[in-house]
Amino acid sequence: MKIICIGRNYRDHARELNNEIPEEPVIFMKPDSALLRNNEPFYIPDFSNDLHYECELIVRINRLGKNIETRFAHRYFDELGLGIDFTARDLQNQLKAKGLPWEKAKGFDRSAVISSEFIPVEDLSDRESIKFQLKKNGEVVQQGDTANMLFSIEELIGEISKFFTLKIGDLIYTGTPAGVGPVAIGDRLEGFLEDKKMFDFEIK
Ligand code: ZN
DSSP, rough: OOOEEEEEHHHHHHTTTTTTOOOEEEEEOOOOGGGETTTTBBBOTTOSSSEEEEEEEEEEEOHHHOSOGGGGGGGGGGEEEEEEEEEEEHHHHHHHHHOOOOOHHSSSSEEEEEEEEEEEGOOOOOTTSOOOEEEEEEEEEEEEGGGGBBSSSHHHHHHHHHHSSSSOOEEEOOOOOOEEEEOOOEEEEEEEETTTEEEEEEOO
């Protein structure tokens, strides 16, 4: 199983980090050791002083595929989850400045929060406008709507599968909307997909 992540997939988030709007999806990966499940607490690693949350919709692949055409991509997933792409922003900025890969800042242990439950796509009222939000200590800090993605889920699957064979169980973190920010010990993060609470855990 692999975890594929998309960077800068929402215009307002790319702007808040002063990144260019990409012409094709920005793709990176996390190892399976990054997963953090079952609302377990997230422990801030000692190599970062600026650890950020990024709430993201997660697609779980349910069919083997390579070079998938965008118009057929909807056949390769049937449920969606919610997660967080934890990012050591200070370390990421150092690596970016040197033109080095992001892995250490993005793929470290427990950096990929995943909801225990996934929602069937057929249960969604509007597949083109799927809404999610993140609360930090009870306050809404991020609001996402897939209608605002630069690249749709189907376009992402098409682009990713040009380079990487997609296998059953692979996860795609589809990028974060604006509102990313730091976490501190004692914070509580709650994620919602449509009206359903998907995760609820503490920062330690
Ligand atoms: Zn992200």
